[in-house]
Amino acid sequence: MKYPTHSFTTDANGSYTVSGLEWDTYASALTNAAYDLAGTSLMPVFDVNAGENKAVQMIVTPHLDKALLVSVVDGNGAAIDGALVVLQKTPFSDTKTTNGGTCATPGQVFWNGLASGTYSLTVSKTGYATSVTSVSLSSSWQNPTITLAP
Numbered sequence: 001m002k003y004p005t006h007s008f009t010t011d012a013n014g015s016y017t018v019s020g021l022e023w024d025t026y027a028s029a030l031t032n033a034a035y036d037l038a039g040t041s042l043m044p045v046f047d048v049n050a051g052e053n054k055a056v057q058m059i060v061t062p063h064l065d066k067a068l069l070v071s072v073v074d075g076n077g078a079a080i081d082g083a084l085v086v087l088q089k090t091p092f093s094d095t096k097t098t099n100g101g102t103c104a105t106p107g108q109v110f111w112n113g114l115a116s117g118t119y120s121l122t123v124s125k126t127g128y129a130t131s132v133t134s135v136s137l138s139s140s141w142q143n144p145t146i147t148l149a150p
Contacts, residue, residue, distance in 0.1 A: 026045070068144075
């Protein structure tokens with residue numbers, strides 16, 4: 001790791017500006033246990049190129065146990081909007097569409113308040129191979145990234 005992890009606290013407007021970052025790959029995370037990260041305006045891991053400015057908006061919601069933020073990308077790591085994401089564990093079944101909520105969260109869907117256990121996660125979009133995997137919800141928040149191949 002080139003630099004240690006840094007923590008930032010937003011101002012009364014929910015903003016914080018980080019200046020002087022070098023070009024590199026960065027990851028955003030929410031560390032306040034009272035909230036769950038429900039989405040970001042960029043993928044949670046993103047690149048900053050030389051001379052580039054980026055704004056990252058984080059959507060948070062009050063914490064409920066067993067939260068799942070699913071990120072869907074293509075082989076180049078670009079967010080895929082409009083993908084159907086089906087989460088199932090008998091008797092639970094729910095389908096969401098990436099970037100289909102009220103806030104712009106490219107390539108992402110979010111659930112919280114889920115029961116512990118292993119869920120089936122099916123991701124599909126026309127023009128891509130369907131991905132079927134399982135996710136075990138044992139920690140309070142998880143963010144699997146699903147890569148869809150053409």
